Amino acid sequence: MSDGRERLLSGIRDSLGRGALDADTRAALERRLRFPRANVVPARGQHGSRDALLAGFITEAERVNTSVQRLPGWDGVATAVADFLRAHNLPQRVRVAGDALFKNVTWSAAGGLEIEAGPAEAADTASVTGAYAGIAETGTLMLLSGPGSPTLLNFLPPNHIVVLPEACVVGTYEDAWHRLRAEVGTGIAMPRVINWITGPSRTADIEQTLLLGAHGPRRLHVLLVDGASPAH
Amino acid sequence: MQSTARRFTTNVREALHDDKLQVALARFPDGFPVKRRLAAERLPEFDALRDDAKAIKDHVLEHLDYYLERFEAKVTERGGRVHWCTDADEARQRLVALCREAGATIVTKAKSMIGEEIGVNECLEEAGFTPVETDLGEYIIQLRREPPSHIIAPAVHLSKDQVAAAFRAAHTDLPDDRPLSEPQEMLDEARAVLRRAFLASSVGITGANMLVAETGSIVLVTNEGNADLTQTIPPVQIVIASIEKIVPTLEDAATILRVLARSATGQDLSVYTTFTTGPRRPGDLDGPEQFHVILLDNGRTRMLGSEFREMLRCIRCGACINHCPVYGAIGGHAYGWVYSGPMGAVLIPNLIGEDEAKDLPNASTLCGRCEEVCPMRIPLPRMLRQLRDRQFEAGQTPAMFRFGLRWWARLARWPALYRLATGSGVRVLGRLGRRKGRFRTMPFAGGWTGARDLPAPQGRTFQQWWTAEKGLRQ
Numbered sequence: 001m002s003d004g005r006e007r008l009l010s011g012i013r014d015s016l017g018r019g020a021l022d023a024d025t026r027a028a029l030e031r032r033l034r035f036p037r038a039n040v041v042p043a044r045g046q047h048g049s050r051d052a053l054l055a056g057f058i059t060e061a062e063r064v065n066t067s068v069q070r071l072p073g074w075d076g077v078a079t080a081v082a083d084f085l086r087a088h089n090l091p092q093r094v095r096v097a098g099d100a101l102f103k104n105v106t107w108s109a110a111g112g113l114e115i116e117a118g119p120a121e122a123a124d125t126a127s128v129t130g131a132y133a134g135i136a137e138t139g140t141l142m143l144l145s146g147p148g149s150p151t152l153l154n155f156l157p158p159n160h161i162v163v164l165p166e167a168c169v170v171g172t173y174e175d176a177w178h179r180l181r182a183e184v185g186t187g188i189a190m191p192r193v194i195n196w197i198t199g200p201s202r203t204a205d206i207e208q209t210l211l212l213g214a215h216g217p218r219r220l221h222v223l224l225v226d227g228a229s230p231a232h
Numbered sequence: 233m234q235s236t237a238r239r240f241t242t243n244v245r246e247a248l249h250d251d252k253l254q255v256a257l258a259r260f261p262d263g264f265p266v267k268r269r270l271a272a273e274r275l276p277e278f279d280a281l282r283d284d285a286k287a288i289k290d291h292v293l294e295h296l297d298y299y300l301e302r303f304e305a306k307v308t309e310r311g312g313r314v315h316w317c318t319d320a321d322e323a324r325q326r327l328v329a330l331c332r333e334a335g336a337t338i339v340t341k342a343k344s345m346i347g348e349e350i351g352v353n354e355c356l357e358e359a360g361f362t363p364v365e366t367d368l369g370e371y372i373i374q375l376r377r378e379p380p381s382h383i384i385a386p387a388v389h390l391s392k393d394q395v396a397a398a399f400r401a402a403h404t405d406l407p408d409d410r411p412l413s414e415p416q417e418m419l420d421e422a423r424a425v426l427r428r429a430f431l432a433s434s435v436g437i438t439g440a441n442m443l444v445a446e447t448g449s450i451v452l453v454t455n456e457g458n459a460d461l462t463q464t465i466p467p468v469q470i471v472i473a474s475i476e477k478i479v480p481t482l483e484d485a486a487t488i489l490r491v492l493a494r495s496a497t498g499q500d501l502s503v504y505t506t507f508t509t510g511p512r513r514p515g516d517l518d519g520p521e522q523f524h525v526i527l528l529d530n531g532r533t534r535m536l537g538s539e540f541r542e543m544l545r546c547i548r549c550g551a552c553i554n555h556c557p558v559y560g561a562i563g564g565h566a567y568g569w570v571y572s573g574p575m576g577a578v579l580i581p582n583l584i585g586e587d588e589a590k591d592l593p594n595a596s597t598l599c600g601r602c603e604e605v606c607p608m609r610i611p612l613p614r615m616l617r618q619l620r621d622r623q624f625e626a627g628q629t630p631a632m633f634r635f636g637l638r639w640w641a642r643l644a645r646w647p648a649l650y651r652l653a654t655g656s657g658v659r660v661l662g663r664l665g666r667r668k669g670r671f672r673t674m675p676f677a678g679g680w681t682g683a684r685d686l687p688a689p690q691g692r693t694f695q696q697w698w699t700a701e702k703g704l705r706q
């Protein structure tokens with residue numbers, strides 16, 4: 001195995017017409033990785049005010065078939081979940097992540113809503129998760145894996161409800177990376193999975209007909225909660 | 233995968249007479265190209281992003297050894313393993329060994345073009361495993377035992393009736409009289425069948441759209457979410473990636489993502505973009521126990537040292553294919569191997585040998601639309617011309633063509649004589665074809681008139697027109 005590695009690397013150097021890189025070049029490349037620079041950043045995600053930022057996020061999210069509902073505070077979350085399930089004729093049962101975010105939510109506020117904890121199972125019809133960030137540029141949700149946020153919750157159930165504190169909405173991909181670097185780090189602490197989710201699952205593989213809900217959820221519903229600081 | 237690029241002309245004839253294929257191809261112009269244009273128009277910085285994306289990849293290729301080592305170090309640090317393979321054989325052996333170690337029976341797979349290059353499905357079947365493609369389009373063509381006809385829409389050549397027939401033949405445990413006429417019914421059926429496969433699989437194989445050197449992450453982009461199920465449910469994940477997929481940082485990945493989906497499907501971003509780093513962490517409730525990355529060369533190093541290096545910037549978006557008039561007429565299978573369209577016409581001769589695919593570089597009108605839309609600004613027409621030049625120099629172009637070209641070159645060295653010859657040629661042809669305005673047959677030009685009429689020249693030669701025009705302007 002290790003000689004496959006050497007063969008490949010020396011083949012590359014031959015093709016590039018040089019030997020191994022000198023120390024100075026390596027140091028420069030190392031710096032480029034250590035202190036990542038942004039490339040061109042579209043103006044579209046860069047909003048002047050918080051209000052414009054949130055409006056931008058909602059517009060872009062709705063363009064890709066994500067539904068967004070604004071809530072004045074945490075109190076409304078349980079009822080909003082129950083209402084969503086009712087509106088779509090779904091059983092009053094959700095799989096909920098053990099995300100610290102949900103310590104703010106009183107599930108019993110929605111009478112009759114059944115809460116199941118733990119990782120997703122094949123028979124689940126709906127899940128509720130938090131999100132690490134919302135990215136206004138393309139209406140994208142950014143979710144991190146971890147003990148309180150197993151990845152399959154985002155994919156197995158056909159209905160996915162995401163609770164997103166307004167304070168977590170950022171403008172651009174670069175803003176999202178910046179926040180991740182500052183708060184979580186991109187070293188060994190970086191979670192195994194970072195999901196960027198932009199709308200419900202879809203396919204156009206049969207006669208280019210667009211259909212929602214290919215493997216992942218058919219519906220993606222965001223509860224955008226005001227006045228809330230993220231619990232992260 | 234076995235190539236049929238040698239019988240290109242036969243493939244083309246068959247494609248032109250395949251009515252179902254022609255119906256499917258007719259849907260093309262209103263689809264991807266229009267959506268790409270709208271997406272590009274919605275983003276004023278699109279062209280600037282293309283410049284950045286190109287610069288990132290050029291920088292990576294120039295320092296590829298460094299970035300690969302750095303990527304490996306990060307993967308290892310996060311508990312994953314990197315396997316270096318130079319050719320398809322090595323990669324297949326490694327893949328089979330890893331599946332054996334995992335005690336696999338069912339192996340789920342997310343679409344991977346490098347996987348198609350090395351024939352992963354055939355090799356796993358031979359070794360006794362059951363590979364299951366999970367991208368809907370790939371699943372359909374796997375059932376039909378066909379190669380993909382488009383890199384991002386593998387089943388684009390099929391009608392829904394053909395899909396329904398494939399499902400009825402394969403899903404024999406379902407009732408015969410079930411309704412299966414609408415795409416939605418087919419999707420629901422595939423979703424249910426594939427869910428069972430996911431839950432029963434012990435290895436998940438994915439490709440990678442990018443490898444991030446900074447973090448040791450792999451980046452996967454899908455609209456369906458199948459790659460995410462593939463890399464989360466089975467206890468072992470194997471990633472196969474060709475070596476040029478590296479980008480330095482997460483910021484660089486973001487830049488390339490901004491041009492990828494817009495160029496491919498006209499979406500601003502695909503539905504699922506996933507950055508995965510190593511196996512399951514302590515405390516995680518799901519995710520694989522093992523994380524392997526097979527880094528595969530398969531001809532890239534050779535291209536790196538050749539005049540085709542720039543082709544290694546390709547991010548497999550398919551824009552050049554979607555805008556190619558030749559692809560639009562013959563579809564993907566005619567090209568005879570994994571890739572198609574302009575990128576295929578450059579890649580196939582490079583990867584399987586120029587002798588195996590002589591016709592492909594000539595299957596282009598050199599109209600230049602591919603280069604115009606390529607997000608990575610790859611000079612595809614120039615590369616096609618280079619491949620043609622090489623054929624000419626190696627004496628592989630047809631004798632009549634070489635003969636004609638030689639005489640034309642001789643004539644062109646004597647401008648006065650050239651003007652006289654072309655001038656009288658145009659006059660004679662113009663007079664002969666005056667009545668109909670076109671010729672149905674023409675000696676030495678059967679290749680042209682066999683499929684269409686040759687318009688009769690009207691008026692002057694280009695040079696005469698040019699001289700007059702210049703006079704007017706001055």
Ligand code: SF4
Nearest residue numbers: 546547549550552606
């Ligand atoms: S050559 Fe350019 S346009 Fe064609 S698939 Fe590659 S990146 Fe896309």
